[in-house]
Amino acid sequence: MAGMIALILALQLIGEALVRLTGAPVPGPVVGMLLLVALLVLRGGPPPALSRLAETLLGHLSLLFIPAGVGVISYLGLLADRWLAVTVTVIASTLISLLATALTLRFLLNRGPEDSS
């Protein structure tokens, strides 16, 4: 398990370093994720210890967003005069984007997913 934790941290570190070096608009951990996918392809799958680690952490992904979410209190004052307009905008826009993405993907997948290969 310790080896797996070291591997994950190292991949994140490499990801962050690559992003700093290249200035690419990708989060460092996402680069780490892509590197891990590549490693898994080379290896032909994750070892059980890594799967367990992923299951544990990803099963409680919601928990990890709480500190950032609470950070909103530092900026509540900034929104005092326009919180309603801003809230309506964010909710409506997120709804539209959800709909547009899902409808497009559904339409294209139902046209025959086998054709595109």
Added chain:
Amino acid sequence: MVELFEIWVYLAEQPLLWLTITVSSYALAQWLFMRARRFPLLNPVLVAVTLTVVLLLATGTGYDTYFEGAQFVHFLLGPATVLLAIPLYQQLQRLQRQWLPLGVALLVGSVTAIASAVAIGYALGLTPSTLLSLMPKSATTPIAIGVAEKLGGEASLTAVFVIMAGIAGAVIGIPLMRLMGERDAAVKGFAMGVAGHGIATARAFQHSEQAGAYAGLGMGLNATLTALLAPLVAWLLGL
């Protein structure tokens, strides 16, 4: 009473107290969500954040003090993102056949997320600076803040909008997909990841591992696409 107060003063300065509260508020919110049969408005992130904010305001605790404890949880976001590779790998065969539909859906989702925010915000009378801060709201925080700064928006506002969009995506996502009669976990997850980044991805994982995998993919791809598209949309609109 004085002694109790002194214990409080001591504990309130220790990271352990706010770390405990972060994890406890999540455990409580998660329990409530399950008890309420996953009633969308009782989303665990929304409930836990609200509880914690109320507690911080009630005790007059600043975010800096809170974060000294909460940072240990916050830190795990990076490793968790790297670990998204495992569910993604499990879907790789299916993904290889779907790259074109996914790519087009990503483009449509990313453009509508950016453009609809500007259009609705404009109609509601928001200032150009607020509109620019709203544009990258569906991308993950570090990317969104970078984009907002580059466009001349307010980074701190963007940080708030990103959280709001994520919670909105997590709350609306599953009920909307049910309303649409959507059965494919790939469609549900991908849309949630594109529109609501990591927070909606977390919700997708509670729905199914497959939805979570596609959400993680949508989140990663949209972070990059938003960074490329938002400046273009801003330029086109003359913002």
